[in-house]
Amino acid sequence: MNLSCENLGWSVRGQSIVDGVTLEVREGETLGLIGPNGSGKSTLLKMLAGIQRPMRGKVMLGQRSLGDLPQREVARGIALVEQQADTADRITVRDAVELGRTPWLSALRPWSEDDSRIVARALDAVEMTAFDGRPWHTLSGGERQRVHIARALAQEPRILLLDEPTNHLDIHHQLSILDLVRKLPTTNVVALHDLNQAMECDRIALMHRGHLVALGMPEEVLTSDRLRRVFAVSARVMIDPDDGRRLFRFHRLEQMS
Numbered sequence: 643m644n645l646s647c648e649n650l651g652w653s654v655r656g657q658s659i660v661d662g663v664t665l666e667v668r669e670g671e672t673l674g675l676i677g678p679n680g681s682g683k684s685t686l687l688k689m690l691a692g693i694q695r696p697m698r699g700k701v702m703l704g705q706r707s708l709g710d711l712p713q714r715e716v717a718r719g720i721a722l723v724e725q726q727a728d729t730a731d732r733i734t735v736r737d738a739v740e741l742g743r744t745p746w747l748s749a750l751r752p753w754s755e756d757d758s759r760i761v762a763r764a765l766d767a768v769e770m771t772a773f774d775g776r777p778w779h780t781l782s783g784g785e786r787q788r789v790h791i792a793r794a795l796a797q798e799p800r801i802l803l804l805d806e807p808t809n810h811l812d813i814h815h816q817l818s819i820l821d822l823v824r825k826l827p828t829t830n831v832v833a834l835h836d837l838n839q840a841m842e843c844d845r846i847a848l849m850h851r852g853h854l855v856a857l858g859m860p861e862e863v864l865t866s867d868r869l870r871r872v873f874a875v876s877a878r879v880m881i882d883p884d885d886g887r888r889l890f891r892f893h894r895l896e897q898m899s
């Protein structure tokens with residue numbers, strides 16, 4: 643099921659934060675969402691997830707506008723891991739992940755062994771099984787981030803939206819989370835600041851001052867001219883001799899000779 647948006651916009655006090663964004667996320671792809679601080683990535687993700695109502699335009703899940711769908715149906719289709727997500731203090735790691743099953747439960751469909759298996763699998767995917775009885779407030783920032791991701795996985799969405807999921811994570815867990823996300827059978831949109839990590843996505847969407855200024859294959863979007871204009875950096879491309887992949891090394895513009 644495709645997620646798309648048309649002419650999406652959101653403003654605050656007359657200032658445009660997201661403006662005229664039209665985008666179709668392809669089924670099964672991992673789309674990297676990049677852009678400088680304040681360029682509108684989180685606002686766009688929240689509108690795509692249906693937790694922030696667009697002021698202009700619309701978000702479509704398949705053929706239907708998100709605004710016309712019941713919240714429960716949206717929650718079964720789309721999971722969002724927010725940047726500074728927090729949760730109530732007095733719960734354990736397992737409780738937090740079990741919350742991901744909420745959209746699937748009802749009086750007619752109570753908690754079952756299947757739900758327990760899905761929760762266990764989600765904890766395992768983020769390497770948090772050993773923490774399952776730990777109170778939430780005792781977790782480190784990176785551990786909390788991994789539990790939030792597990793909660794989203796337990797939701798078994800078709801579309802997974804992640805706002806800087808590698809924030810707080812050590813390098814091992816950054817790589818394993820990104821690897822995990824790429825291998826999931828879901829359609830993913832991942833906001834990232836690390837442009838070398840973004841290069842590993844199927845496509846990249848580049849936001850600048852609320853506008854979507856480029857969308858395409860990583861090497862088409864991340865040209866040195868764009869990096870200079872949007873991020874005010876110059877980039878040197880290096881090739882990894884082991885696998886031939888491109889890597890960036892960045893310099894602030896004023897450092898350039």
Ligand SMILES: Nc1ncnc2c1ncn2[C@@H]1O[C@H](COP(=O)(O)OP(=O)(O)OP(=O)(O)O)[C@@H](O)[C@H]1O
Binds near residue numbers: 680681682
């Ligand atoms: N409710 C709000 N009230 C006022 N300003 C807002 C509000 N929400 C967002 N903004 C502003 O909109 C701009 C875009 O914010 P957003 O969080 O979408 O950017 P971002 O690209 O995700 O940034 P970052 O990379 O720093 O996380 C920022 O300048 C932010 O301060």
